[in-house]
Amino acid sequence: MGKNDFLTPKAIANRIKAKGLQKLRWYCQMCQKQCRDENGFKCHLTSEGHKRQMEIFGQNPERIVEGYSEEFERTFMEHLRRAHPFSRIAANVVYNEYINDRNHIHMNSTKWLTLTEFVKYLGRTGQCKVEETPKGWFITLIHRDEMEEIEGQKRAKRDRAEQAEEERHRRMLEEQIERAQKLARVEGDGGQDTGATELRREELEAPLGFQLAAGRAAAAAGGGAAAAGEQQGRGGGGGRPALAGLDEEDGGGGAVSAARGGKKSKIEELMEKDRAAKEAQAASDAARAAAAQRLDHWLAPGIVVKVMAKKLAAYYKQKGVVLRVLDRFRGEVEMADSGDVLQVDQEELETVVPQPGGSVLVLNGPYRGSRGTLLSIDTKRYQAKVKLRGGSHDGRTVWLEYEDFSRFQGTFK
Structure with missing residues (x-):
C-alpha cells in the first residue's frame, strides 16, 4: 500500500485539512484548485495544467471574466433571496454565508475587486437598496413583480423592433434618393432638362368642364377638332392642341394645369420623406438624451x-x-x-x-x-x-x- 493511498494516515490528514475554507489568495479559479500555502500555490502556477488554462484565458480574457462575474452575481442573489428575502442585513454577513460553500465562484475572478464595489453595483442596477452606515454597508432585496418585468421586456423588444424598422426605412429612402439622382444625371447628359421645377396652375381656379358627345355627328366633330389641333401642334403655330370632349371656354385648359399642378415630382416626395425621417430620428435622439438625464431617485422636500x-x-x-x-x-x-x-x-x-x-x-x-x-x-x-x-x-x-x-x-x- 502506497504512502498516500485512501486509508493511509497521510491521506486522511490531507482530507481533514481540506475540509475547511482556505485562503482566497491561494485559489486558482481557472483550474478550480485550492492550495493550502504559498509554496503549493507557486508549484501550481508552474504546472502544465495551469499553463494550458492560461492559454485558454489569453484567447478571450474579457469574456471569461464576464462569465465569472455573471455567475457570481447570479449565485449571490439566489442566496440573498433564499436566506434574507425581506431583511436589512450587512453585506459582509451575506458574503460570509455565501463563501461557506467551498465550490463558490471566488470574487478575485470577477470584475469587482472589492465587496464594496459589488454592493454599489447592486444599488445602481436596482437589485438591492444599499445603505452606508458606520457599521458598514447594508443591503435590502428589492422585490419586483414578475408580470411588470415581463411587460418591461416586451416594451424594450418593441422599441428595438421599431428602431430597426426606422433604420431600415431610412436606408431605403436614401437608396431611392440616390437612384433618382443618378437617373436624373443620366437623363441630363442625354440633353433633356430634368431639373426640378415647381408646378403651378396659371389659369383661374375654375371647375373642370366636360361635354359629352351625343351621336356620331358629335363624335366626328370631336375627332376633327382633335386632328386639327394635332396638325396645328406639328405646324409650330404656337397654339396648344385642343382636347376632344372638353369645353375650352369652361376651363378645359385649366384642367390640364390642374392635373399637372396637383402632384409633386418623385424627387420632391423622396426629399420630403427623407426630411420626415431625419426629424423622427432627431426626436428619437432627443428622447434618448432626456432618458440619459433621468435618475433612479426622485424624492424632494415639499412635494x-x-x-x-x-x-x-x-x-x-x-x-x-x-x-x-x-x-x-x-x-x-x-x-x-x-x-x-x-x-x-x-x-x-x-x-x-x-x-x-x-x-x-x-x-x-x-x-x-x-x-x-x-x-x-x-x-x-x-x-x-x-x-x-x-x-x-x-x-x-x-x-x-x-x-x-x-x-x-x-x-x-
Missing part, C-alpha cells in the same frame, strides 16, 4: 405623495407631504389626515397630479428641480402640460409624464 404600501394598511392610498429626504431613496412623510410622520421608501410612494392651475415640482428628467404650473392633463398619454417658472427654463411649456412631477405644497417665491 405631496401618496402611500401605496399595502403593509401600511392604516395609511394606504393616503396623501402626505415629504418633510425631508434621508438617503435619496427614503424620506419622512407627514400624513395629511392624521399628522403622523412616517419613514417610507420611494418604492412605496406615488406622485400626486394636482388640478389644472396647481403648483408642481419637476422630479426627474432634463428639467429636474424646476417649479411650474400645471396647465392641462392628457389622460390618454398619461402626460400633463406644465409651464415652468424661474431659472433658465422660465416661461417654457413642456409635456411631462405623471411620474416626473408631483404637486408642490406651498407657493412660488
